[in-house]
Amino acid sequence: MGFRKTNLFLALTISLIAAFSASAADKPVKVNFWHIGTAATDKGYYQGVADAFMKANPNVTIEMTILENEAFKSKLTTVMQSGNPPDIFHSWGGGVLAEYAKAGLLRDITKFTKGTAWGKSMAPGVWDIYAYNGKQYGAPFDMGAITFWYNKDLLAKVGYTSFPAEWSDFLNLVKKLKAAGIVPIALGGGDKWPAMHMWTYLAARVGGKEVLVNAAQGKGKGFNDPAFVKAGEMLVELVKLGAFQDGFLGATYPDEAALVGNGVAAMELMGQWAPNVQVDSSVSKKGIGDSLAAAPVPAVAKGKGKVTDVVGGGNGMAVGKNAPDAAVEFLKFLTNVENNAEYARVAGIIPTVKGAEVGIPSNNGKMVKQIVDKTEFFQLYLDQFFSPAVGGAVNDAVQTILAGTATPAQACKAIQSTFEMEQ
Template structure:
C-alpha cells in the first residue's frame, strides 16, 4: 500500500509511465548509509530518490556527477526507484533502523514516524542560512515542533481547473468564490447541457480532495490538526463538511459512470477535461500536463481558481491544500550529505529544474524562472497563502489516510453518511494511537 494513499505520487504529478529504472533488487539496497570505498578511498553518500522520468532523472544524475567533480573525495551513489518500489524498500529499511544518507520524503505522517523512531536528522539550524527565502508553504510538511527535518525541492497545490469556454456557455462570468456560488455554477452548467465536474471515482484520492478542502473551509486548519492530535474527527464541523459534499453529489455534477472512472485513462477524468467534455476538475498543478497527454488539451481556455470559501466557516480562502517533495538526512549522516543538499538547492540548478521539468519554485529567489501561466497561477496562490494543509493521506498516519480515502469514496457513492465517515476515520485514528 502506498504510505500516503492509494495511488502513486507520480500519478498525482502526471508522471504516469514511471517504472523502476535501476534494476537493483533488495540485496542491492540492503546496506544503507555512507561508507568508505576501500577501492577508491572515497566516501560514498547514498541518495535514494523517485525521479524516474526524463528529463528530471538525467538532470539529477548530472547534478550528482557535478558534486563529485567538485568533491573528488566523495562518491554519490544514486538509487532511483519507482514510487511503489521506493516505499516498499523504505518500509524495510525503517524496520531495520537503517536509512539512506539522503532520502526522498513527502513529509507528514510517515516522516513523523521516522522522526519518532530516531532515524531523521534535525536540519533546522544547519540549513537556515540558505533556506530563509523559501516559500513558507513549501516547508510546512517537514516541520514538527518548529523544527525542520527536510529541505523541499518541489511544492504544489490543489485547486479547480476550469474550461472558460464552457463557463461562458453557461453564463458564468467569473469563477465562484463561495460554496453557495459554486453550487449555483453547477446548476448553471447542467442547465446549459455541460457536465460540470470530471471525477475519477474509482481511484478515491480525487474525491478525498473535496472532503479535505471542505473540512478546511468549515473547521479551519487548527481544527484539522487538533482532530489528528486527538484522534477524533467526529466534531460537528467535519460532519458539516461531509454534508456539503453530499449536497454537491445530490446535484449529480459528475460524468456518467464516474464511480468506475480512472484518472489518466483515455476516457478518464483528465481526458474529459482535456477534450472539453467537462467544465471542471479539482486537481493539483500537474493537471494541465495530464489533460494534454490524456486528451487534446484546451489551451487558452484553461483557467484556475481557488477552492471557494464556505459561508460561516472558520477556514480562510487563502488556506491551501497540497504537497510536494523534499530531501531528508538519516540521523548521523555525514557533513558531505548536507553539503550535497545545499549544492542541489543552488539557484542556477533550481532554475534549470523549474524551466526544464515544470517544478514550482520553493524559493522566492527563483520565482522568475517560472513562465508557464498555469503553473504561475498555482505558484501565486501558494505565495499568497496564509496556511497550508498537506494531503490528508500524507499528513496523517498511513492507515488513517487510507480510511479517509475509502470513507469519502463511500460517501460520494451514497453508501456512507457524513456522520459515518467521521466515525470510521476516528475509529482508525484511535487504533493507530493505541
C-alpha cells in the same frame, strides 16, 4: 536538455560561502545520497548538481544511490530498521517523515532553516511538510497543489469572467451551468481518491488547519469534528444540485479528465498533472488549450480556513540522523533558486523556491506555482499523509457520503474508528 553549467557556477558563488572552517574543509567527508530519479533527465540533473558541489568542495564525496520507487521504499525500510539511514534521501514528507523523526532516525536541521535566507526562500506551508513538532527534518523541492481547473469559455457562457472566490457564489455557478446543460464538475468517483480531495478541502475551509492537525495528532474529536461532518454535508448538497456528471460514482479518473479535455464539463478539482491528462484523454489529443485556467477552492463564509491553505503533495529530501553538515550544505545547494529552476526545466516539476518559476515551461504550471507560493498551511493528500489503512478508510468513507449509503456523521465515525485502532 543538458545541465546548465552557467547557472550552476553562479549558484556556487552564492550558496557555498565558507560553510566550514579551514580545518574542517580539508577533512574528507562522504555524503550518502539516495534518490528515485531513474529517468535520464533526472539522473543527469542530480549528477550535474553533485559534480558541481564536489568541485567546489573537493573534500566532499557524494555517493549516489538511484532506485526505482518501490525498490527505494523497500530498501529504505530495511536501512531504517537497522537504524542507519542515508544522509540525504527522497521523501514525500508528512506522516511517514514524522514517524522517522519520532523514532530518532532524522537529523534536526532547524538551525539551518529558521530565520535564514534558505528558510525564507520557500513558503512556510511547504516547509512544514518536512517538519515535525516544530523541528525541520528535510526540504521540499517539488510541491504541487490540488486546484480547480476550469474552462474559461464555459464559465463565460453563464456570465462568469473569473472563478468564484466564495463558496456561495460557487454554488450559484454550479446551478447556472447545470441550467445551461453544461456538466458543472467532472468527478471520477469510482476511483474514490478524486472525491477525497474535495472533502479534505471543504473540511479545511470550514475548520481551518487546526481541524486537520488535530485529526492527525489524535486530539479533540478527530475526524468526528463538526468541520469534517459539515464538509460531508456540503458534498451531499453538490450531489443534490446535480453538480457531477451522470454515473460519476462509477467513473474513473481518466473519465473525469476526458470530460474536461473534451469541453463537456466546466471544471474538475485535481492536481498539477491535470492539464496533461486532459490532453491525453481528449478525443483531439489537444485538450482545451488556452481556455484552461486554475483557481483555489473558494472560501467558505464564517469558515476558519484561509483561501491560501493548500491541499497537495510533491517531493523533497529528508536528512538522516548521522548526516554531516556537508550533507545539509548539499541539500541547500540542491534547493537554491538556480538548481530548483533547472529541475523545473528538465523534469517539469513545480519548484518550491521563490523565483524558480522561471524554469517552469508551461503557463499551467506557473498558475499552480503562484498558488503554492502563497500558502502558510499545506496539507498533504490524506491518503498519503496517513497510514494506508486510515487513508483507505477516508477514501471509502467519502464515497459512501456521495453514494448516500452513509450519513456524513456515520462516515466520519468510520474513519475515526480506523484511526483509533492504529494508535
